[in-house]
Amino acid sequence: MTGLLRADEGENAKTSRSGANEAKSRIASFTRDAALVLDCGVSLDPFSIAYQAYGSLNAEKSNAILVCHALTGDQHVANAHPVTGKAGWWETIIGPGKPVDTNRYFVICSNILGGCMGSTGPTSINPVSGKPYGLDFPVITISDMVNAQARLVTSLGIDSLFCVIGGSMGGMQVLEWAAMYKDRVFAAMPIATAARHSSQNIAFHEVGRQAVMADPNWRAGRYLEEGVMPAKGLAVARMAAHITYLSDKALHQKFGRKLQNRPTVSFGFDADFQVESYLRHQGATFVDRFDANSYLYITRAMDYFDVAADHGGVLAKAFTGSKTRFCVISFTSDWLYPTRESRRIVHALNAVAANVSFVEIESDKGHDAFLLEEPELFATVSGFLKSAAEKRGIAPTRVSDATDA
């Protein structure tokens, strides 16, 4: 195994183990020589990116896959979450022998810039004040997140990624990677996503942000210093958002009008209905693992996202000359990022004669389908990656590797 970077070896001098919440994550720190100039004009220095890695980088450094997480995801994509103890958010699809086969590929997943699981974000200490940034953290964009990831990838000695994969906001990062770093992305899988936020997308996010900011404990973003948490506001934001991740049908099939542990309605404002109880639970558990200001910043980054806007209003121009192999995936019941948005991406890619596959998967699970056991999703990811790996000359999984795992 000499010459190969293994995920479990802390070879990189810049990496170190961090505190309790990120116990298992490695942290790449970047200082002055690698300062990040953000879209808003602010230069972020220093900054850190927390990440997880799985599998081994091959000698040619050609088998690295970057997985980009969604709004409330994090780097714990294929290992138990250090806070919740739950399985990694995409453990069904990433692992030895799985569609994203860690016996064959070196998989990296980093906490986005602005996140709250070890990467620099509003909870980090502002070097100027010595206090948490709070609202002094600069407003970030999806391309800022991608630029930060690119620094991480470079620091790992990887010039070109085999594939960048992500769903929802992760898919936005995939598109931004493909647009900004054409030569560094061999294949790209944007899943359940859009090349811009629609008015409705922005509207839902604004409801969430207003809920956070309406919580008296938000304290104009200074809650960490004051030792309080805007838990109620953040929980309401999560509840509203959670509805958008599910389809009407999935929600009704699961809960219908069933009552929660009671024979009849209470003529009060308790959680009479199971769906209310479920949403309250979703809200309550979310606040244990997510920072309210991070939620504001990340939703803002998504709202600002519009790939075409950076290219004279023509989406196709973002991909002119791209040699990347694309596989765009959408789900029939996803009304948050509906198929028509994926089709818009596909049409733009067609317009520059890019290499693109487009699969719409029949599912009644809504937007969240991309996180769930969907056999057709797995077959698509697996088939696309295998074929692309062949084109890139990545050696197939060896039997010895397979048995190692």
Next chain:
Amino acid sequence: MLNRPPSAGAAATTRVDLLLIAEMVRAGARVLDVGCGAGELLKLLEDTKNVDGRGVEISQSGVNFCVAKGLSVVQGDADRDLINYPDGAFDYAILSQTLQATQRPKYVLEELLRIGRHAIVSFPNFGNWRIRMQLLVEGKMPVTPNLPEAWYLSPNIHFCTIKDFLDLCDEVGADVEQQVALNAYGRRLNGVPLFLQNIIGEQAVFLLTRKPR
């Protein structure tokens, strides 16, 4: 709608039809297969001609099947979605056994000639004697091994004969570089006069280019 006729009886013939198309394609070319079905032709072209191949298929199951096999295929409709491709993006735009299932065959052919430097079109010949006989003798819409569905189930809405197709080529300004008719046994009808090809031929394959303006 763009699925190839699934008839088992036509399997041997279809095979010849695909091989014939593959023969017409230059090695290493950029190819768009419109109505690529389950991807047999794309796979054949990638395996034997090392093409940079893409497909368009209307049925979602066909698309998903192709992508899972590692082919680059998008879900789309020949009648509506070809407009997204730039002029001359491909060396060959192929329409295999699909023309008769399109809403606007003339428009689709024009689009093929715009997107591809060459177009390759194959279709069942409605001038074939069996079809003529069924109409003449039985007075009913023909059902053949190659066209197995009853008229009310058939996805094929715009049948044509070899002669009809030649007229259409003329109409849209296409030069016929190569024209091959196949009989029921998949044998090429080389050296057979056109009127006989139009009677014996069960399928036809055309290699076209757009006439310079």
